[in-house]
Amino acid sequence: MRSLKRRILALTRKRETYGIGNLSEPPREGGNVSSLRVRELRRARSIDQEELVVGLEDDAKILLEKLLADDDGDRKRYMISIFGMGGLGKTALARKLYNSGNVKRRFEYRAWTYVSQEYKTRDILMRIIRSLGVVSAEETEKMRMYAEEELEVYLYSRLQGKRYLVVVDDIWEREAWDSLKRALPCNSNGNRVIITTRIKAVAEGVDERVYAHKLRFLTFEESWKLFEQKAFRNMPCGSVNEDLNKMGKEMVRKCSGLPLAIVVLAGLLSRKRPSEWTDMCACLWRRLKDNSIHISTVFDLSFKEMQHELKLCFLYLSIFPEDYKIDVEKLIHLLVAEGFAQEDDEMTMEDTARYYIEELIDRCLVKAEVIGRRGKVLSCRVHDLLRDVAIKKAKELNFVHVYNEKQTSSSSSNYRREVVHQLMNSDYLCDRRVNKQMRSFLFFGERKGVTLESYVDAITLKLNLLRVLNLGGLQFVCKGSISLSLPDVIGELIHLRYLGIAHTGLRCLPATISNLQILQTLDASGYSNKFEQTTDLSNLTSLRHLMGRFTGKLMIGKAVNLQTLRCISSYSWSILKHEFLQNLRELEINDSKPVNRTAPVDWASFSKLTHLRVLKLEVEAFTLTSKSEEAVKVMGLVFPSLESLTLVGSELEEDLMPALQKLPRLEDLVLKDCQWPEGNMRIRAQGFGLLRKFELINVTLHELQIDEEAMPSLMELNLRPNGRPRKVMIPGRLRAFAQGFYITCE
Structure with a gap:
């Protein structure tokens, strides 16, 4: 009997560890994050719902x-x-x-x-x-x-x-x-x-x-309606009994009609089994202030319930300025560089980081701001009141120090992150003490006329153990140099995982950047940055994300970990060893002027990129190289994962539609400023089965025909061809959301 009890206890612990619940109960927080299907279903549910505006x-x-x-x-x-x-x-x-x-x-x-x-x-x-x-x-x-x-x-x-x-x-x-x-x-x-x-x-x-x-406070009826929609969304029909309703109503009354307190409470309880509501209700009762449930109280309970990595991710949101529109891609790269997201057999580090962000959204602690394909959150924001409690918690844990020129009070010398929101004075870095504990330094905003050498020298001298360095938005000037480049001393920051130099006006990168062999993200994007000289990143084999205007020759070697490449010239693409890029998910090839050399781009160069999801080509010469009939047959094999395709400014030698409409997962297709062969475009029945968005901008056409059963999933249609085609035929079902120019609907 004792042995049996021990086995039961062991099984119970394993269920809790791996997040395994009863079939009739909702998933529990804190389990393994490897269930991709559960994550996708949760994201689809939470994002597809129209924003709830109850009582207004x-x-x-x-x-x-x-x-x-x-x-x-x-x-x-x-x-x-x-x-x-x-x-x-x-x-x-x-x-x-x-x-x-x-x-x-x-x-x-x-x-x-x-x-x-x-x-x-x-x-x-x-x-x-x-x-x-x-x-x-x-x-x-x-x-x-x-x-x-x-x-x-x-x-x-x-x-x-x-x-x-x-x-x-x-x-x-x-x-x-x-x-x-x-x-x-x-x-x-x-x-x-x-x-x-x-x-x-x-x-x-x-x-x-x-x-x-x-604006007024919500009535109790309105409060309960809002709470119900969020708190019970994970529970199967019929599982909400009278006791659960009674407890829920008692807690809702204590929220005093404040919507934010209600949704945060509902987000917390939505992750609880019915059997756990009693304990949660008792916890709230012990923490009542003025006989009311305050946002800070609910947050403290929600924070306590989070797994360790999720806590770190929420605290990290306190680095952003108030009302800041947080780019989720950048946030993911930062979380990975900080070491807050780990990979497993099913998920990359980036997938794990995105999962954590979606968990915070699901808990109503973060608001999804812009949503893209398949419910993918592109940007998010934190409510002021929740940001305030996050900042308070971050200070308690010495998680981050926010520098403010208006407040000259001294801060702790052992914080690991420093963030600057306002303009830095000229002596800011030069006069500071060495902080060997600091691992991250981030700047948000803009400042012109920053002397490049003095800042980078001070950083490498005093903060040489940095993992994360973001200088994006500082408009650098360089003494006595025509070509603005990062100083050679940047190569001394050998622990860097993230280097952000977007919108800084840089023109080249020094050879010493090859020393940063564990660098994961190099963000050199922005119109003011233009790298016309040869950029050699061959030694950066840990690189996962590379963004910048590399109009000159770009060398990236055996970049087997590379997932993002934006953007590279067609010539540089032609000389790369594509077989080493099998993990690439997003690629932009851009020959916007000026570029030193160009080369034709063809489908064959993408044959190894089986994980590619987003492809943007802004090139003049683009071909299939093989016969169209052969391309149609193998298109699904070449691009099994492609979700978004954009072609800009291409002179196409052959009709791509028979091949493109066979792509099995394509959801977005944008054709802009292209010369279409013979000026005739037809999209046949059953073509583009998953396509949700189709844009045709300034493309030279004589005839456009979309068959009745083509594009069954289309949600957005924008037709703005170059000139006035003789014939345009689209199905009547597409007329409701068609934008731009069309003549007849059949």
């Missing part, structure tokens, strides 16, 4: 009428202010209005920007310009060099004569709006501006023509 329906109706009202005889710019305490749902309501179909149809231009307590007008203007979506990525990069006044003039000219809607989220003082409004024309086109703020005086005082709308 009446508010949305009132404000939508204000947005769409056609004022008789007075169509000057009108403002709407949404105000209330943090966590009430101001941003969620503004987002619901912003994404309304009627609003999209009424306003030619729409833009969204965040402000926060510490703001720079120049950054706000840049965010509005990017959000408008009328400027190319290359032009946007050029604008990084513009002064604030130049951005003002540019934005004003873009909006002049247009009907626009601009949302300015999280304003803390009236001066922030005053510094911005000069760039927004006050014409008679019926323009609207929405602001959100916690401060009533700001809401009512921003303009004479303003409607100030105060």
Whole structure:
């Protein structure tokens, strides 16, 4: 009997270790992260659901009428202010209005920007310009060099004569709006501006023509509806009994109608088995403040329940500035470099890091901001109140130090990470003490005229054990040098896993960079960076992600770990040993001027890239090389994993459609500025079975025909060919979401 009990206890421990629950119960937190299918199902469920805006329906109706009202005889710019305490749902309501179909149809231009307590007008203007979506990525990069006044003039000219809607989220003082409004024309086109703020005086005082709308707390019925939608989503139908409902309602009442507290509580309980709700309820009762459940209380419990690596990932979010739009790809690279994500038999380190981010989103601790293919989160954001508790926890654990020029108080000398959000003074690094404990130094923002040698020298001298170094946004100048290059001493940082030098104006990399043999990510992206000389990275065999404008010769050797390569010239691609790139997931080949040499690109060069998911080609000469009939037969074998394909500026020698429409996993297809052979394009029945997005921009065509049963999964169709084709035929079912030019629908 004792032996049997020991075996039962051992099995119970193993179930908890590996996250194995009863078939009728939801998955439990803390288990193995290797179940890819469970992860994909959870992501599809959490992302595909429309954003829940419970209890704000009446508010949305009132404000939508204000947005769409056609004022008789007075169509000057009108403002709407949404105000209330943090966590009430101001941003969620503004987002619901912003994404309304009627609003999209009424306003030619729409833009969204965040402000926060510490703001720079120049950054706000840049965010509005990017959000408008009328400027190319290359032009946007050029604008990084513009002064604030130049951005003002540019934005004003873009909006002049247009009907626009601009949302300015999280304003803390009236001066922030005053510094911005000069760039927004006050014409008679019926323009609207929405602001959100916690401060009533700001809401009512921003303009004479303003409607100030105060958000209320949720009623109990609304609170319970919101809680139900999130807390019970993992539970099978019929498993929510009366006792569970009773406990849930008791906890919801203590949230006092604050939506943020409700969703964070629901996110915590959604990961609990029904049998564990009693213990969780008791824990909350012991931590009540003023007879209410506070956000900090729920966060503390949620944080305590997390596995160690997930705790580190959430604390890491405290490095980003307030209201910062966090690029998930960059965050993943940083988490991997910090050593917070490990690989296993099924998942790479990057997959594991993404899993952790999705876990935080599932817990309602992080908000998915931009969502791409298959529910993939591209950017995220942390609510101010949750960021505050994360910062507090990070300070308690000495996890990170945030440098602020306005606060000169001394900080602990044994922190492992330092982050700079505001501009660094000229003596910042030179005067600091050596901190041998520091492993990460990150800069966020922009600063012009930084002397390259002094900063890099100080870093290598005093912080030579760094794993992560991000200098992106510092506009470097170099004394007595025509070609701006990182100093040779960068090669002394031999422990680096991540080197971020995006938007720094660099032109070349020194030979000593070959010393960084465990470097995983080199981010040298940005329009101001252009590497026209030979760049030799052959010794960097640990490299996993390489981004930059490498218009000169690029040598990467046996890069068996490389997953991301953006971007490389066609000539450099032609001389690489492609058999060593079998783990490549994303590839961009770009011959945008100027490039030293070019070479034809053909399908054969991709035959070894069986894991490739994203391919972008901006090249002139592009061929199949083999006969089209043969290409059609083997296309699924050459690209078994390809999900996104973009062709820009190519003169195609043969019709690619018979081959492309056989790609088994293709979801996005973009053809832009291409010369199509003979000007005839046909997409046949059953072609592109999984395609969700098809863009045809400035492609020379005489005829375009999409058969009735082609593209059965299509969700987005944008047809803007060059000139006016003689014949365009698309199925009637595609008409509802077709954008651009088409003639007949059959």
